[in-house]
Amino acid sequence: MTPRRRRLALVLGIVAGVSIAGALALSAFRQNVTFFFDPSEVAAGMVPAGERFRLGGMVTKGSLQRPPGSLEVHFVVTDFSHDVPVSYTGVLPDLFREGAGVVAHGRLRADGTFVADEVLAKHDEKYMPPEVARSLKRRHGDSRAEPTAPATASSGSGG
Amino acid sequence: MDWTWFHRLASPPHVYALAVRLTPWFAWPAALCIAAGLWSGLVLAPPDYQQGDGFRILYVHAPSAWMSLMVYVTMATAAAVGLIWRMKVAHAVAASCAPIGASFTFAALVTGALWGQPMWGTYWQWDPRLTSELVLLFLYLGYMGLRAGIEDPQRADRASAVLAVVGVVNVPIIHYSVTWWNSLHQAPSVMRLAKPAMPFAMLAPLLLMLLGFTLLFAALLLTRLRAEVLARERAASWIREVVSV
Amino acid sequence: MKEFFDMGGYAAFVWPAYLVTLAVVVLNIFWARRSLARSRRDARRRLQMQGEAS
Numbered sequence: 001m002t003p004r005r006r007r008l009a010l011v012l013g014i015v016a017g018v019s020i021a022g023a024l025a026l027s028a029f030r031q032n033v034t035f036f037f038d039p040s041e042v043a044a045g046m047v048p049a050g051e052r053f054r055l056g057g058m059v060t061k062g063s064l065q066r067p068p069g070s071l072e073v074h075f076v077v078t079d080f081s082h083d084v085p086v087s088y089t090g091v092l093p094d095l096f097r098e099g100a101g102v103v104a105h106g107r108l109r110a111d112g113t114f115v116a117d118e119v120l121a122k123h124d125e126k127y128m129p130p131e132v133a134r135s136l137k138r139r140h141g142d143s144r145a146e147p148t149a150p151a152t153a154s155s156g157s158g159g
Numbered sequence: 160m161d162w163t164w165f166h167r168l169a170s171p172p173h174v175y176a177l178a179v180r181l182t183p184w185f186a187w188p189a190a191l192c193i194a195a196g197l198w199s200g201l202v203l204a205p206p207d208y209q210q211g212d213g214f215r216i217l218y219v220h221a222p223s224a225w226m227s228l229m230v231y232v233t234m235a236t237a238a239a240v241g242l243i244w245r246m247k248v249a250h251a252v253a254a255s256c257a258p259i260g261a262s263f264t265f266a267a268l269v270t271g272a273l274w275g276q277p278m279w280g281t282y283w284q285w286d287p288r289l290t291s292e293l294v295l296l297f298l299y300l301g302y303m304g305l306r307a308g309i310e311d312p313q314r315a316d317r318a319s320a321v322l323a324v325v326g327v328v329n330v331p332i333i334h335y336s337v338t339w340w341n342s343l344h345q346a347p348s349v350m351r352l353a354k355p356a357m358p359f360a361m362l363a364p365l366l367l368m369l370l371g372f373t374l375l376f377a378a379l380l381l382t383r384l385r386a387e388v389l390a391r392e393r394a395a396s397w398i399r400e401v402v403s404v
Numbered sequence: 405m406k407e408f409f410d411m412g413g414y415a416a417f418v419w420p421a422y423l424v425t426l427a428v429v430v431l432n433i434f435w436a437r438r439s440l441a442r443s444r445r446d447a448r449r450r451l452q453m454q455g456e457a458s
Binding site for chain 1: 206214277286290294326341345346348357358361
């Protein structure tokens with residue numbers, strides 16, 4: 001084997017290796033298109049029965065309920081065409097808000113309730129000071145700009 | 160078109176002298192921008208209406224993530240030039256980029272985890288954006304490992320250059336992961352066609368940090384490039400002049 | 405002042421994030437300067453050895 005051929009083999013081997021790694025990564029991402037399902041996909045039966053999956057959508061305004069004296073919470077996740085009721089026991093992340101994005105991980109119960117063991121908050125790319133958010137809300141009634149006081153980490157798990 | 164400037168860039172003594180002359184012009188503005196960015200980001204910028212003071216992690220997270228991508232594109236471009244034109248200096252540029260890019264990718268991942276825990280409720284998820292950024296770190300580490308593993312410098316240059324060029328496909332994947340797939344990560348606030356999604360008082364510190372980090376990269380790259388060129392040009396007579404101080 | 409260091413309750417996340425990033429910046433400056441100093445020292449040593457040999 002001449003040195004030139006060895007170089008060629010080395011380069012080809014690397015290209016092949018990286019391509020395989022890339023293809024594997026991409027196919028993993030294709031499964032991750034299902035990083036979450038939205039309520040319409042759940043209603044259409046695209047979720048395998050009895051399996052764990054992630055449910056993503058908006059928390060319906062006014063749907064959050066906490067039975068007193070427990071960490072249990074109930075809320076409804078919507079994509080504005082279908083709704084899924086969710087029940088969860090545990091601490092909610094700081095950015096969990098009615099009217100904001102959420103990703104819950106768990107199973108669908110036979111009665112149609114999604115029982116979550118992990119709830120993650122999803123936020124949008126907008127940043128603004130509290131005063132601006134308040135005046136936006138006054139003028140447009142912008143549902144995203146809720147004038148809630150900035151949450152503190154002390155209410156979360158890792159303060 | 161006059162290509163003399165391009166051919167002069169292939170000459171190690173010319174590049175070395177240029178690097179010596181240019182470094183302070185990047186280093187000092189970088190220090191100024193980063194100092195101003197830190198002050199305005201931590202003190203002057205107002206808190207966010209949802210995240211309070213927690214959103215200030217933006218000012219170190221976004222510049223680190225920007226570096227991780229920008230350095231990779233620089234590295235892959237230099238590697239391609241080195242492969243196509245057989246230009247040794249270009250390979251030296253690519254080799255100088257890798258440790259800088261790897262360290263800022265690490266910073267982007269760590270600051271992202273520290274931001275994700277209080278806001279999203281998790282340090283880490285196997286989400287498209289987070290996973291592709293982790294793949295970028297492994298690309299940098301693979302590139303450095305490959306270079307360290309091949310003894311013959313020329314073969315090390317070429318093999319690692321191929322890896323760098325192949326890996327560039329990951330860059331658009333990282334950037335568009337949040338639009339192509341459902342992701343926990345939000346869409347870009349600044350690197351987008353529309354107007355930035357934040358007011359000036361919040362945007363200015365971010366732009367200062369982005370500019371400061373980019374200038375810092377230039378200064379770091381030039382310093383590392385000098386070291387690379389010196390180590391490669393073992394027998395050249397011009398070296399006597401630049402090290403005999 | 406205490407309010408500033410408290411970061412609205414997010415101190416445990418904000419400060420480590422800034423610390424890690426600044427550490428990466430400072431280490432990068434240190435590593436780059438160290439590699440240049442090493443290359444210069446090696447080159448000087450090589451030149452000395454060549455000078456003694458000839």
